[in-house]
Each structure stands twice: as C-alpha cells, then as structure tokens.
Amino acid sequence: MKNPEAGAIRDRGPGARREQVRARVLAQGSARLDELATLFDVSLMTMHRDVDALEAEGWLIKTRGAATANPSALVEAGVRDRTSAMSAxxxxxxxVAARLITRGQTVFLDDSTTALGLVPALVSHPPMTIATNFLPVVAEVGEVPGVQIQLLGGEYHARQEACFGRQTIEAIALLNADIFFMSTTAVRDGKCLHRSEATVMVRQAFMAHASRRVLLVDHAKFGRRAAHVLCDVSEFDIVVTDDGIDPETLADLRASCSDVRVAPVGD
Structure with missing residues (x-):
C-alpha cells in the first residue's frame, strides 16, 4: 500500500524520505526493500541507495532484499526512537509480564523502553516500590498514592535518560527487589549481549539483588550481535518474548530457560 504522504515526502527530497525510512525500519525491526519502495513511491534502485546511506550512518543493516534495525543504533538513539521500535x-x-506483578512488591526496572511499558501495571497495584536508574519511569509514575520511587543516581547519560556508574551500582546494593524486569540488545548462543559496558554493569547489579529475574525480549533481538556479554539466558527465572520468534529459536530458548512465555501480538 502506497503511503498517502509519499508525494509530499518525495517533494521534500531524499533526506526527508530517508528519515521516514529510518523511522519505519526502527519501529518495525525490519522491512523488505520492495515494500519500502512501493510505500514511498520510488524505484527499487532509489530505495537501495536510501538504505545504503542509512547503513553508512549506522542506523540500518542491509541484507538480501531487506533492511533491519541496527541494535547499536537503538542504543545510541534517544528514548523516543527506542520506544517506537517494535512497539506492538x-x-x-x-x-504478559504484567501478570507477574502483585501488591506490595519491590520492583527493579532497567533503562529499557520495554520495561518502561510496565509502569501502568505497577502503579495499579499499590502499595508498590519501584527502583530504577531510568528517569522516564519517574515521569510516567508521577505522584500515585502508595507507590514509592527509588531513583538510583550516578553519572547521568542524557541520550539514554538514565544514570550509570559506581554510584548507581552502590545504590542498587542497598536494596533487595522481589522481581527485576529487564531487556537487552541481543541474544545469541544462549547469552544476553549489550553494546554498552556501563549498561551491562548496572544490569548485573540489579540481577544480583533481585529474588526473581525476568527477561523481556522481542523476537528481532535473537541472533543479533553486541560487544559485551551481560549474562547467560539460563540466569533468568522467566523469559517473555513475542510470537514472531521462529520455532528453532524458541526451542533453543526453552533449552536455556524452563519458563518461557510467548506473547501473542495483536491480541
């Protein structure tokens, strides 16, 4: 289906079109080049050039006939871009993960936009204590009676809107959570990977001080690569993914974790 705004985007030049292509692929996780060409009313050759340019900038990875979101780009992207990626x-x-929330819990949330989506469920179960290094969580919670926020300070990283470093890790060590919800950049060979060493260190601290650990990971992250090993998948009590995961990957995941829950998209 052609984008009704394709003509206007085309008239504004290749820069505007590439920004729309970038946003669409980051939101979906991947897209076929022929479908993008149709959507933006350009030739397939033009779309190849657009994707080549976005790949050179580090946003996308070009594969045969398709473009996928570069996981490193999502780390460097702001919260708005990360929130829109794989939103459904x-x-x-x-x-699915919200079913694990009960009244009176102390909950750790990492700086992932996936975990951020749990805030409405958390604030509906007071009394509740939420501890996080992610400022958007604080903004989402606001002032809710019976919900206490522990903002874990440290070195503030503006692009990630989160705190990292020694002080953050020390603050985590003073707490003990009933449950920790987190995500990761990539999952490969039974390991969770992340591009940022600072993020890895903070998430490892969260894991060390939580009674239960829950990994929230969409299907597009399986098979990706990243520089730093965060932990083995087997270290999680529960893994929640979506039904876009392929059967072989799901079988491997279940070999690593005994409790894997598959969320139906669109239900």
Missing part, C-alpha cells in the same frame, strides 16, 4: 511486540510482552 513490546506491548504484547509487557501485557
């Missing part, structure tokens, strides 16, 4: 899958995953 994240909503499905958090809907």
């Amino acid at each position: 899958q994240k909503a499905a995953i958090t809907a």
Whole structure:
C-alpha cells in the first residue's frame, strides 16, 4: 500500500524520505526493500541507495532484499526512537509480564523502553516500590498514592535518560527487589549481549539483588550481535518474548530457560 504522504515526502527530497525510512525500519525491526519502495513511491534502485546511506550512518543493516534495525543504533538513539521500535511486540510482552506483578512488591526496572511499558501495571497495584536508574519511569509514575520511587543516581547519560556508574551500582546494593524486569540488545548462543559496558554493569547489579529475574525480549533481538556479554539466558527465572520468534529459536530458548512465555501480538 502506497503511503498517502509519499508525494509530499518525495517533494521534500531524499533526506526527508530517508528519515521516514529510518523511522519505519526502527519501529518495525525490519522491512523488505520492495515494500519500502512501493510505500514511498520510488524505484527499487532509489530505495537501495536510501538504505545504503542509512547503513553508512549506522542506523540500518542491509541484507538480501531487506533492511533491519541496527541494535547499536537503538542504543545510541534517544528514548523516543527506542520506544517506537517494535512497539506492538513490546506491548504484547509487557501485557504478559504484567501478570507477574502483585501488591506490595519491590520492583527493579532497567533503562529499557520495554520495561518502561510496565509502569501502568505497577502503579495499579499499590502499595508498590519501584527502583530504577531510568528517569522516564519517574515521569510516567508521577505522584500515585502508595507507590514509592527509588531513583538510583550516578553519572547521568542524557541520550539514554538514565544514570550509570559506581554510584548507581552502590545504590542498587542497598536494596533487595522481589522481581527485576529487564531487556537487552541481543541474544545469541544462549547469552544476553549489550553494546554498552556501563549498561551491562548496572544490569548485573540489579540481577544480583533481585529474588526473581525476568527477561523481556522481542523476537528481532535473537541472533543479533553486541560487544559485551551481560549474562547467560539460563540466569533468568522467566523469559517473555513475542510470537514472531521462529520455532528453532524458541526451542533453543526453552533449552536455556524452563519458563518461557510467548506473547501473542495483536491480541
């Protein structure tokens, strides 16, 4: 289906079109080049050039006939871009994960936009204590009677809108959570991977001080690569993914974790 705004985007030049292509692929996780060409009313050759340019900038990875979101780009992207990426899958995953929330819990949330989606469920179960290094969580919670926020300070990273470093890790060590919800950049060979060493260190601290650990990971992250090993998948009590995961990957995941829950997208 052709984008009704394709003509206007085309008239504004290749820069405007590439921004729309970038946003669409980051939101979906991947897209076929022929479908993008049709959507933006350009030739397939033009779309190849657009994707080549976005790949050179580090946003996308070009594969045969398709473009996928570069996981490193999503780390460097702001919260708005990360929130829009795989939004339907994240909503499905958090809907399943929300069933693990009960009144009176102390909950750790990492700086992932997937975990951020749990805030409405958390604030509906007071009394509740939420501890996080992610400022958007604080903004989402606001002032809710019976919900206490522990903002874990440290070195503030503006693009990630989160705190990292030694002080953050020390603050985590003073707490003990009933449950920790987190995501990761990539899952490969039974390991969770992340591009940022600072993020890895903070999430490892969260894991060390939580009674239960829950990994929230959409299907597009399986098979990706990232520089730093965060942990083995087997270290999680529960893994929640979406139904876009392929059967072989799901079988491997279940070999690593005994409790894997698959969220239906669109239900």
